[in-house]
Each structure stands twice: as structure tokens, then as C-alpha cells.
Amino acid sequence: MSHVPRHWQESLGALGRVAAAALFAATLAACSSAGMLAGAPAGAPAGEAAAPGQFGTGPRIVGVLAFTEPGNLSDGADDSIVRAARLAAGALTGNPVTVLVRTVATAADASTAAGEFAAAEAGIIIGLDDAATALQVAKSLPPGRTPSISLTSFSDLAYQLYGAGFVVNEEAVALVNELARRGHASIAVVSTQGRASQALTKAVLGLAATAGIAARPVDGSTDSQFLAGMSALADAGVAPAAVVFATGPQRAAAMQATLRADPRYASVALVGNAGWSLTSQLPAALKGAWHTALAGASLGDFAERFKAANGTAATLNAAMTYDLIVLAAALPQAIKEEPYHPEILTNPQGFKGFTGPFRFGPNGMLAARRYEIVEVR
16 A cells, blocks of 8 residues: 555544554554565665665655664674665655665764754654764754654653664563573573674673573684683583574574584573574574564564565664664654654554564653564474
């Protein structure tokens, strides 16, 4: 559907902002998965960086402050956010938005890009993974006119700043609770030097200690470092019941292949993370593993759409960016006046996209996400 049907428009026109948002929220899932979307457009080849720029030519301007994600936990392209923005703009039927995308590495980059978006009269700005920079940008925007949604766990509605980031502790709680439920009293947590890997490792180690699970970090930056770390544990008489991989699935599979040759770890359990949900077919070496996943999400559908356009995997932040762009495009079709008003964005019904249900609380922060456990078969 390129537009909200006439009977919806008439119904929405008779409702207040909150009631209209609640009614509209029920339709967003359909818009995200099929209704507003056409076929996936062509994207950049897997080995070729996606250039930021302008995607779509619609009347509503959406600004995206993209960032790169080296060492992400899904083995996705570093520039997945740019690719997701282009995918969303091209997939929306009726060409409702123009998506302006800038890749930013510093606070100065973000300020410059935000100035460009403001000059273009962007209705909403999405992106950034640094809370301080997100607040700086929000303060620089025209007061009361342009909300921004960062991919952080910080919000400040005094400046219409919302936070839609994935909170690592929420996933770590689900992971550690499952480890405890399965009776794993000792674990090894394998990390790389990537930012996301380090954050998840820190959270799991801390929560495991609280749960009475003996947890030891292992450097998985290279196969040799991983083997040395695991051998050192075995030589010291430490026998982890599970190995938690705070890495992408390809890296985990490579390490598991080297570990398989050591009989001391023949029966060790393999544990992954929510980033693995974005790989359509996990490596055979990970069969029997389990990992956390966003409850109620349809990330497999997004992953297929993304890979068809780009030839590579995506990231969780890319999927969230996609959902937020669809939201930014769909709201004005259903709610004509002030479609991004706080009463609408914080409506208690929330919204649903490829990342599952999400709802901004009264303070502008995304309500806690639920995680489930998925077995690799």
C-alpha cells in the first residue's frame, strides 16, 4: 500500500493524537513486513562500501546519522546502517520519503550533518551510537520541531531526543539466566577486540558472578590466542561447561573447529548471542549451540531482504534503523498533523517491525526488550 486506506484516514482524522497512534500501531507490523514495502532494490555488492547520500525523492525528509560497526556480532557489513537506509527508502512504495544519510565518525561530523538536515527541513533524525553526541545534536536542532532517535540507551525529551539502542545488559540477563537454568556452573566467555564484543563480555562476566557461575574471559582475536586461552584453563584444572561466544557466528565456528580436536572439550556447550539471528544459515560447526534472540522479531525476513540486496549480512543496528525509517515514513500517512509529536512516539501501544515490538516510554527511552533462546539445528 502506498498510502493508508481512505477508511483509515477518515477514522484517524476523527481521533485524538494518542488514540490515532494506538490505532496506527497495530498496522505498522504489516507495513514493515509487506504492506508498505515493494521488492528489495539493488544494493551495493558485498565487497563494495555503500556510499552515503540521498535515497528516495519523497516529500518527507528523514535524516540518518550512520556509523560503522567493525567487529559486530553478526558478521554483518561494517556499513550496514547505510545499506539498511538505502534498502528502506527504496522498498517503500509510493516513494513517501527522501532519506538523507551521512556517515559520521566524530561529534564534529555529526554537528555538520545535523546542520545539513536542519537546512533541508528534516522532519526527524535517526542514528548515532554515542549518547553525548546524540544530545549535542538534539540541542542544536530547531526547538520543538525536529525530534531525533539515537541508537543509544539515553533520552532527553526536553530536546525531543529518544533512545532506541539495544541495551546489552538486557541480553546478558537472558543469557546468564539460561546458563543457570541449564546448570552450567563454569563458563568461558570468548571475545575479540570489537566494541560490541567487549561490552557483551563485560556484562556476562559481571552477571555470571552475581548468579554464582564461575566465568573466565578468553581472548578470541585469533585462533592461536583462543586455543592458548582454552588450553591454559584445562591445564589449570578448569573445565568450563559452556563456551559463550561474544563474537559473530563465522568467528565462533572457526574457533569451534579448532577446539573440536581437543578431547577435553568434546562435550562443552556452545552459546552465541542475538547477533547470530541475522545469519540465514549458521555454519555447520555450530549445530547444537543455542543463542539469545529478540522475542517476537522477524529478523530472518529482514536478513534475507538485506542479503538479497547487498550480498552480505546485516547488523541489529541496521535492522533497527530500517524499522525506524519505515516508522518515520508511515506515521505521516496516518497522522497528518505533528506525526512525530511525543504523544504519538510514546503512545503505550508501541510499534512493531522486523526487530519485534518496541515502545518508547514516557521518558523517551525504549522499554525493555524481551529475549528468547533459539537452538541451532
